[in-house]
Amino acid sequence: MRKIFQWREYLNWKELSTQQRINFKRACLFPFLVYIVYSFLAEFTFSILLIILLYFYIRHKNKNKLSK
Numbered sequence: 515m516r517k518i519f520q521w522r523e524y525l526n527w528k529e530l531s532t533q534q535r536i537n538f539k540r541a542c543l544f545p546f547l548v549y550i551v552y553s554f555l556a557e558f559t560f561s562i563l564l565i566i567l568l569y570f571y572i573r574h575k576n577k578n579k580l581s582k
Contacts, residue, residue: 524538
């Protein structure tokens with residue numbers, strides 16, 4: 515199984531391959547992405563739920579109508 519965090523190899527930055535450098539950068543930037551998604555969801559959770567509920571309400575209301 516491949517190790518995700520190989521810190522000893524990452525200390526020798528000049529000897530890393532291009533793919534290893536990209537993997538290290540992704541691993542370092544992942545917490546920032548999680549923070550952005552968390553802050554977005556924390557701020558807009560109510561609005562998102564309201565839109566979803568409105569969608570299902572309209573879908574349920576129009577369920578028995580015929581469409582061409």
